[in-house]
Structures are given as C-alpha cells and as structure tokens.
Amino acid sequence: MAWLAFLLEALAGSILLALVLLTCVDVFGRYFFGNAVDGATEMTEIALAIIVFAEIPVITWRGTHVVIDVLDGVFGRWVKGLETLSAVLISAMLYLLGDTVMGQAARALRRNVTTEYLHLPVGDIIQYIGIMCWLTAACTLSWGIYRIFMRREQHS
Amino acid sequence: ATEMRVATWLPPTHPQNTDVLPTWGKWIEEATEGRVTLKLEYNMGHPKDMFALVEDGVVDASWTFHGYVPGRFRLTQIVEQPGLGADAEAASVAYWRVYEKYFTKANEHDGLELMGLFTHAPGQIQTANPISSLADLRGMKIRLGGGIQGELGGRMEVTPVNAPASKVYEMMQQGVIDGTFLPVCEQKTLRLSEVAPNLTLLPGGMYLGSFAIFANPDFLDSLDPKDKEAIMKVSGEKLSQMAGQVWDQCGVDALKASREAGVNVVEVGQNDPMAKQFQTLSEGMDKVWIQSVSDLDVDAEKALQELRDTARNYKPNVAAN
Amino acid sequence: MTIALISFAILLLLIVVLRIPLAFAMALVGVVGFAWLSGLGFDNLTTFRWHGALAMASSRVISTAQEYSLSVIPLFILMGNLVTRSGLSHELYRASHAFLGHFRGGLSMATVVACGGFSAICGSSLATAATMAKVAMPPMRKYGYDDSLASASIAAGGTLGILIPPSVILVIYGLLTESSIRELFAAGFIPGMLGILLYLAAVRYIVWRHPERGPAGERTTWPERVQALKQVRGILGLFILVMGGIYLGVFTPTEAAGIGAGGAFVIALMRRSLNLPVLFELVSDTGRTTAMLFSVVIGALIFSNFITRAGLPEDLLALVTGLGVSPMMVIFVILLIYVLLGMVFESLSMLLLTVPVFFPLVQSLGFDPVWFGIVVVVVTEISLITPPVGMNVFVLSAVLPDVKTGTIFRGITPFWCADILRLVLITSVSWISLVLPRLLYS
Numbered sequence: 001m002a003w004l005a006f007l008l009e010a011l012a013g014s015i016l017l018a019l020v021l022l023t024c025v026d027v028f029g030r031y032f033f034g035n036a037v038d039g040a041t042e043m044t045e046i047a048l049a050i051i052v053f054a055e056i057p058v059i060t061w062r063g064t065h066v067v068i069d070v071l072d073g074v075f076g077r078w079v080k081g082l083e084t085l086s087a088v089l090i091s092a093m094l095y096l097l098g099d100t101v102m103g104q105a106a107r108a109l110r111r112n113v114t115t116e117y118l119h120l121p122v123g124d125i126i127q128y129i130g131i132m133c134w135l136t137a138a139c140t141l142s143w144g145i146y147r148i149f150m151r152r153e154q155h156s
Numbered sequence: 157a158t159e160m161r162v163a164t165w166l167p168p169t170h171p172q173n174t175d176v177l178p179t180w181g182k183w184i185e186e187a188t189e190g191r192v193t194l195k196l197e198y199n200m201g202h203p204k205d206m207f208a209l210v211e212d213g214v215v216d217a218s219w220t221f222h223g224y225v226p227g228r229f230r231l232t233q234i235v236e237q238p239g240l241g242a243d244a245e246a247a248s249v250a251y252w253r254v255y256e257k258y259f260t261k262a263n264e265h266d267g268l269e270l271m272g273l274f275t276h277a278p279g280q281i282q283t284a285n286p287i288s289s290l291a292d293l294r295g296m297k298i299r300l301g302g303g304i305q306g307e308l309g310g311r312m313e314v315t316p317v318n319a320p321a322s323k324v325y326e327m328m329q330q331g332v333i334d335g336t337f338l339p340v341c342e343q344k345t346l347r348l349s350e351v352a353p354n355l356t357l358l359p360g361g362m363y364l365g366s367f368a369i370f371a372n373p374d375f376l377d378s379l380d381p382k383d384k385e386a387i388m389k390v391s392g393e394k395l396s397q398m399a400g401q402v403w404d405q406c407g408v409d410a411l412k413a414s415r416e417a418g419v420n421v422v423e424v425g426q427n428d429p430m431a432k433q434f435q436t437l438s439e440g441m442d443k444v445w446i447q448s449v450s451d452l453d454v455d456a457e458k459a460l461q462e463l464r465d466t467a468r469n470y471k472p473n474v475a476a477n
Numbered sequence: 478m479t480i481a482l483i484s485f486a487i488l489l490l491l492i493v494v495l496r497i498p499l500a501f502a503m504a505l506v507g508v509v510g511f512a513w514l515s516g517l518g519f520d521n522l523t524t525f526r527w528h529g530a531l532a533m534a535s536s537r538v539i540s541t542a543q544e545y546s547l548s549v550i551p552l553f554i555l556m557g558n559l560v561t562r563s564g565l566s567h568e569l570y571r572a573s574h575a576f577l578g579h580f581r582g583g584l585s586m587a588t589v590v591a592c593g594g595f596s597a598i599c600g601s602s603l604a605t606a607a608t609m610a611k612v613a614m615p616p617m618r619k620y621g622y623d624d625s626l627a628s629a630s631i632a633a634g635g636t637l638g639i640l641i642p643p644s645v646i647l648v649i650y651g652l653l654t655e656s657s658i659r660e661l662f663a664a665g666f667i668p669g670m671l672g673i674l675l676y677l678a679a680v681r682y683i684v685w686r687h688p689e690r691g692p693a694g695e696r697t698t699w700p701e702r703v704q705a706l707k708q709v710r711g712i713l714g715l716f717i718l719v720m721g722g723i724y725l726g727v728f729t730p731t732e733a734a735g736i737g738a739g740g741a742f743v744i745a746l747m748r749r750s751l752n753l754p755v756l757f758e759l760v761s762d763t764g765r766t767t768a769m770l771f772s773v774v775i776g777a778l779i780f781s782n783f784i785t786r787a788g789l790p791e792d793l794l795a796l797v798t799g800l801g802v803s804p805m806m807v808i809f810v811i812l813l814i815y816v817l818l819g820m821v822f823e824s825l826s827m828l829l830l831t832v833p834v835f836f837p838l839v840q841s842l843g844f845d846p847v848w849f850g851i852v853v854v855v856v857t858e859i860s861l862i863t864p865p866v867g868m869n870v871f872v873l874s875a876v877l878p879d880v881k882t883g884t885i886f887r888g889i890t891p892f893w894c895a896d897i898l899r900l901v902l903i904t905s906v907s908w909i910s911l912v913l914p915r916l917l918y919s
C-alpha cells in the first residue's frame with residue numbers, strides 16, 4: 001500500500017510541475033510569439049483530474065480528510081462502532097459511484113466522444129476517475145477497519 | 157400535474173430561459189390541459205453534462221450545444237457550415253426537416269428523445285480594433301469555440317485562444333484576446349458591446365451553431381399516451397422554429413442596443429471585397445465535412461443541398477405563438 | 478423545507494457526532510436525499526433504481542475534477558509552499574519589524590503587517606497562520622511578549638490570507654455562484670487593508686490596557702531599514718508579476734496562478750532551496766491539500782443539487798418575503814447565522830454548506846454577488862478565530878505545541894471585536910468592497 005501511495009503521489013507531483021510549465025509556456029508563447037499552445041485548456045483540465053484523483057485515495061487511506069472534531073471526547077466508545085458502520089456505508093456509496101462513472105466512461109468510449117481541440121478520447125480519463133473511485137472505496141473500508149483497532153487520534 | 161424538469165444553463169435573463177423554454181412550457185401545459193407542467197432547474201452542471209443528465213433520468217429534459225461533445229455529434233455540423241446565408245429561424249426549420257429525413261437512422265442522439273433542433277444567429281467577427289480586411293485578423297489573438305470555428309480560425313491564420321464563451325468578456329477587457337467569433341446576440345447577453353466595440357457583419361454571417369432540445373424517453377413513456385402525443389405535437393419543427401426566431405430576435409435587439417451604445421457596426425455588402433475574401437477562404441469546408449462523415453450510412457451531400465434549398469427558400473409564416 | 482432541514486440535521490449529526498469526513502457526508506446525504514425525492518422510501522430500499530441519484534453525483538465528480546477555473550487551487554498552493562521554502566516569509570517579517578519593532582506592541586504590529594504581505598501571495602489562511610507562526614513567534618518571545626498577544630496576533634493576522642487576493646476561498650465562491658473571480662479578487666483588497674488597520678488598532682488597545690504584554694523593541698536604523706526592505710524584493714517582485722500581469726492583460730487570473738508558481742519555482746531555484754526530496758515533499762503536500770479541497774467541493778455540489786431539488790431556496794425566499802422585513806435585515810439575520818455556525822465550523826466547510834442555501838436568496842433580493850462574496854469571506858474569516866472550533870488557533874497550537882489553545886483564545890477577543898466591526902462596516906457600506914472592481918473593470 002505504501003509504495004502505491006508513493007507512486008500516486010509521484011504521478012500527481014510530476015503532473016503538477018508539468019502544469020506549471022504548460023501555463024508558463026502557453027502565456028509566454030501567446031504574448032511574445034503570438035503562438036499559444038494548442039489545447040492548453042484541455043490539457044489543464046485533464047492534468048487537474050489526474051492530480052486530484054491520484055491524491056484522493058491517498059488522503060482517504062491516510063485519513064487526512066476534513067473532519068469536524070468539536071465533540072470529540074463527549075461521546076463514548078460506542079460511537080466508534082457507528083464510525084465503522086458509516087465507513088462501510090461510504091465505501092458502498094463510493095463503489096456504486098465508481099460503477100456509475102465506469103458506465104459513463106463506457107458510453108463515452110462507445111460514442112467516440114473526444115475533446116474539442118486535441119481530439120483525445122474523453123472516455124479514458126473518465127475511466128481513470130472511476131478506477132480511482134473504486135480504490136478510494138477500498139481505502140475507506142480499510143480506514144474504517146483500522147479505526148476499530150486504533151485509539152481515536154486527537155486532531156487532524 | 158406531472159412536473160417536467162428541464163435542466164438549463166446560461167443566466168436566467170438569457171432569451172432561451174425567458175422566452176424559448178417558458179413558451180414551450182406554456183404550449184405543453186395547454187396541450188395537456190394542465191396535466192404536464194414545465195419547471196426550469198438551474199445549476200445542474202456543465203452544459204456538456206446535459207445529455208447524460210437527461211439520459212440517466214436526473215432531469216426529464218434539457219437543451220445544449222452539440223459542439224461541447226465533439227466526436228459523438230458529427231452530422232449535426234451540417235447546419236454549421238459556412239455560406240448557408242440564412243437567419244436562425246430559416247436555418248432551424250430546414251435543419252429539423254433535413255435531420256429528421258436523412259440522419260435519424262444514424263442515431264446520434266442515442267438514449268434521448270429529440271424534441272427540437274435549432275441554431276443561434278450567424279457568428280460574426282467582434283474585435284477590439286476595427287478591421288478592414290480579413291487579412292487584418294492574421295496573428296490576432298482570437299477566442300474560438302471548437303469545431304467549425306477552429307477550422308475558420310486556422311484558415312484565417314489567427315492565434316487561437318480557447319476558453320468558454322462566458323470568459324470572453326474578461327479576456328477581451330484585459331486584452332488577453334483581441335477578438336472573438338460569436339453571434340451578435342452576445343453583444344448583449346455577454347455585455348460584449350463594452351469590450352468588443354467593433355462588429356464586422358459578413359453577409360449571412362460566417363457559421364451557425366447547432367443546439368438540440370431533448371427529453372428522456374422513459375419519462376415521456378411514463379406519461380399518458382395522449383399527453384405524450386400532445387407534447388410531441390408542440391415540439392419538433394414548431395419548437396425549432398420558435399427557438400430560431402427567439403435567437404434571431406436577440407441578435408436584432410442586441411444590434412440595435414450596440415448601435416445606440418456607439419459600437420462601430422460595419423455591414424459588409426454581398427459584393428464587397430471582404431465578403432469575396434470570406435467566400436474564397438471558406439471554400440471547400442463543406443466538402444471536408446462531407447468527407448468526414450463518409451463512414452456513416454447517410455447521404456450527407458444530398459442532405460446539405462436540401463438544407464440549403466429549404467433554408468434559402470424559407471418564408472416565415474405567422475409567428476407560431 | 479422540512480426535508481431540507483431534516484437532511485441538514487442528519488448531515489450535522491454525521492459530521493459532528495460520527496466524525497465522518499465532510500466531503501463524504503455531504504455526498505452521502507446529497508445522494509440519498511436526491512434518491513428520496515425521486516421516490517425512495519423504506520418499503521422499496523432494495524428495489525429502488527439508484528441510477529438517477531448516482532448519475533447526478535457522478536456527473537459532478539467527473540466535471541468538477543476537470544473544471545478549468547479550479548486549476549488555480551493547486552497552483553496557488555504550490556506558489557505559497559515554494560515561497561515559504563525559499564525563506565521569503567522570514568524576510569517579510571524582518572522588514573516589517575525594522576519599521577514597527579520599536580513601538581510598544583510593535584512586534585505584534587509587524588506580525589499583522591507581515592501576515593497581510595504574505596496573504597498577497599498565499600491563497601489560504603491556514604497556510605498563512607502556520608507560516609507566520611514559525612517566523613514571528615520566536616522573536617516575540619525573545620522580546621518578552623505575552624504568549625496570548627503574540628499567538629493571537631498571528632492567528633488573527635493569518636485570517637487575512639483568504640481575503641487579500643489571491644484567495645482559494647474566493648475562487649470556490651466564484652465557482653459556486655458563477656461570479657467573476659477577477660472582480661472578487663479586486664473587491665477583497667480594500668476590506669483586507671481595513672482588516673490590517675483594525676488589527677493594528679486592536680494591538681494598540683491591548684498594549685494600552687496591558688503595557689507589560691508587548692514591550693517595545695530596539696529602534697532600527699535607517700540604513701538597516703533600507704537593507705531589510707531590499708530583502709523583500711523577491712516577494713514584492715512575485716506580487717507585481719502576478720497582479721501586474723493580470724491587470725495589464727498578459728494573462729488571466731487563472732493563468733496567473735501558474736505564472737506565480739513558475740516564478741516562485743525560479744526564486745526557489747536561485748536561492749538553492751530545492752533538492753529532489755524537498756521538491757517531492759512540496760509537490761505532494763500541494764497535491765494532498767488540493768485533493769482535500771476538491772473532495773469537499775464535489776461533496777458540496779452534490780449536496781447543493783439535492784438542496785435545490787428539495788426547493789429550499791424558493792421556500793426560504795417565500796418565508797423571508799412573508800416576514801416583510803427589509804432586505805438588509807435579511808442579510809444581518811444571515812450573518813448572525815454565520816457567526817453562530819462559525820463557532821462549530823471552519824471556513825471552507827461553512828462556505829460550502831451555506832452558500833448553496835443562502836446565495837439564491839441573496840441574489841433574488843437584488844444584492845451584488847461580488848459584495849456578498851466579500852461579506853461571506855469576512856464572516857468566514859471570523860469563524861477561523863471563533864471558539865471552540867477556530868481552525869487558525871488549532872493550526873497555531875499544532876505548530877507551537879507549548880502554547881495552549883485557551884491562551885490563544887484569551888488573547889483573541891480584541892481582534893475578534895475588530896473583525897465584527899469590520900463586518901458591520903463592509904456589510905452596510907458596499908462601496909468599500911465594490912469601488913475597486915468598478916474602478917478597474919468598468
């Protein structure tokens with residue numbers, strides 16, 4: 001799991017740096033040479049999707065999502081059981097969501113939907129998002145199980 | 157009464173949301189004796205998501221621009237080809253008839269019930285600085301939508317900048333772009349008269365943009381058959397014509413307002429050099445399109461000819477509403 | 478209205494009692510609520526067709542992850558991270574110290590000013606507070622400042638991060654409400670300056686009442702001041718690059734984030750503050766923060782689809798119109814709700830939970846969306862330092878483990894009052910926020 005997280009972070013990180021480079025080259029080219037990068041907007045959008053969905057499973061696995069912890073300590077151990085239950089519920093939702101996303105990807109591929117300028121297949125990127133939804137579902141489940149055995153952390 | 161939920165986009169003040177859809181809703185309500193009413197839902201997502209939202213039954217109907225989903229819709233580009241020389245109403249009626257007759261079998265709108273097809277008024281050149289020839293556009297930073305505009309921009313050798321239409325105002329004002337190709341209507345709806353005070357109107361415009369209005373088939377089947385039939389009767393050509401009319405009117409109003417606001421409107425005559433330049437420049441684009449759909453089992457050439465004949469000979473009858 | 482309120486209560490239960498991550502809780506309530514409105518009941522749980530509700534959610538997931546205007550989020554965060562790594566924040570503090578340090582409470586004032594300067598290149602309040610804590614706390618302790626004043630000035634100064642452009646929160650508000658991000662950025666500037674002035678006044682007030690809390694430091698000589706000013710040219714250059722480029726039309730506000738990140742990268746390289754492990758840590762930290770923000774935004778959009786379908790905005794409007802109070806009164810009631818919610822929530826969650834509910838109402842009452850955006854951000858800023866859940870305070874106590882949150886909260890009251898004063902000013906005088914965007918863009 002740790003090496004997978006490392007790989008995903010490395011992917012997100014390199015795409016992020018590429019995105020910086022892309023914007024700079026695009027603006028420079030347009031302003032000084034009257035020649036912008038074709039499809040820069042599209043590439044930005046795809047890069048964004050790659051970055052976000054490479055990291056979502058990672059932060060889910062590490063449990064670093066935004067949580068509200070005002071009432072921590074007010075409730076007893078039984079809450080932990082409910083937490084696990086909700087982890088199961090969320091992971092089911094994410095699994096079904098991934099399923100729906102994959103359905104949309106298959107549809108986009110079947111109908112040859114492409115991007116506007118570069119004509120890249122839209123279905124491929126949707127498929128990537130779907131797979132990452134499934135991976136996040138697995139991470140949620142593992143986080144829920146982990147919570148049963150671990151003491152509640154103080155603050156995140 | 158059954159509520160027909162129609163997802164929409166563009167601001168609530170746009171004629172599509174103040175005229176086209178409400179008029180359609182009034183027709184539906186009358187035709188079904190009040191058993192079906194129409195409700196607009198905003199903020200449901202990006203315009204390109206509308207096809208999926210309707211197909212998956214999140215909403216019952218919607219409308220959107222075909223160009224947002226390239227690849228899937230290729231035959232719909234028939235109406236966008238330069239040189240049609242008709243206004244939106246004529247083009248929309250001809251478009252609906254020809255599409256029904258020639259292209260329905262290609263099933264591009266798979267999973268959807270097509271309720272209407274229409275175009276916006278012709279796209280024109282809107283720039284920060286005046287132009288006296290198409291050659292002036294060479295090297296200018298022009299915001300282009302996809303599809304046919306991209307091809308035109310390429311032939312004019314502009315520096316293409318891609319961005320959604322809603323960002324054009326911002327980019328014009330900052331000087332990130334020098335101009336854009338959009339219908340005159342957007343002088344008003346996007347407040348472009350403030351930032352693009354030079355409007356060059358080519359006769360018949362440069363290109364048209366293809367839109368569809370569509371519904372979820374399961375929703376229609378869930379209605380009483382006679383209500384479904386009543387709805388279909390106030391849709392199709394009737395709806396397409398009305399939509400085209402409204403979008404034309406938007407352009408007329410916008411042009412008047414722009415003139416009053418001091419926009420420099422240059423109307424290029426049929427025999428002016430710039431019109432000739434454009435003809436030469438856009439020559440053969442229709443052939444390219446026909447070639448691009450040659451893998452589909454449709455007679456694109458004949459359809460295009462019929463579209464042009466119908467649109468050019470179209471006589472507007474009494475307003476549908 | 479009932480359905481919306483019940484689901485809101487369930488949502489609060491999920492996030493507060495069960496501690497479910499906000500993103501997932503909003504998405505879950507959104508999907509189930511949407512399904513409920515499409516006919517889900519207790520009797521058909523197993524046979525219900527979930528496809529519609531899930532398709533609604535999946536279309537939000539797919540298109541938000543690819544939303545062009547949100548690309549500024551990772552890029553501005555990266556810029557802030559790179560700048561901090563290059564030591565620019567230290568120099569910023571040194572410069573403000575050189576000019577203000579010899580006053581009573583001067584180091585606190587220097588902290589506030591440095592926070593304001595850092596906000597001009599950093600889009601997040603938490604990052605501003607965390608950075609300035611590391612930079613400003615040690616010197617204040619060295620000069621014998623009271624911990625409560627020292628830490629409170631950092632926590633309060635840090636809230637400026639989301640008002641003075643660039644601001645991640647304003648970008649998200651712009652996305653949720655389809656208002657112009659450029660105008661929002663311009664509108665945040667003067668209220669941000671006003672914030673600095675009022676915080677300075679709060680510091681003066683504290684040292685006037687309790688002179689022992691903020692003793693004066695040594696006076697810096699003019700040559701030293703010039704020297705210190707010279708050192709901030711890196712940060713100043715970056716600011717001029719980003720804001721000047723936007724203003725002169727070289728690039729759009731969205732592209733500005735990429736240019737700023739590129740500029741910060743070059744500065745970091747020139748100062749030799751980067752090597753491969755450091756770079757990896759910076760970019761993956763940026764990526765994680767980005768993913769965290771995106772997941773809550775996606776959750777909020779799914780939730781807002783459900784809230785809209787439930788008809789809450791229309792019901793609220795009907796309710797308010799029925800009350801017959803003036804529109805301004807409605808705004809003040811909304812703000813009161815915000816301040817109350819601010820006790821429990823941190824900024825982003827609060828914005829995401831409430832904007833879908835209140836914005837349509839405010840819009841239909843005829844208020845300017847840009848002005849409301851600034852008002853919401855200011856009240857959201859207040860939530861960052863409002864107990865018991867003040868995120869800036871928590872961040873500070875995480876960065877400075879030996880300072881108790883109670884100590885910080887104790888010191889923060891004058892700053893909190895300054896904030897409330899500013900909120901009232903900005904709400905009743907819309908000119909403060911709208912003059913700059915009007916001047917620049919119309």
Ligand code: NA
Pocket residue numbers: 595596597598599600601637638639640641642643644
């Ligand atoms: Na900022």
Ligand code: NA
Pocket residue numbers: 818819820821822823859860861862863864865866867868
């Ligand atoms: Na709070």
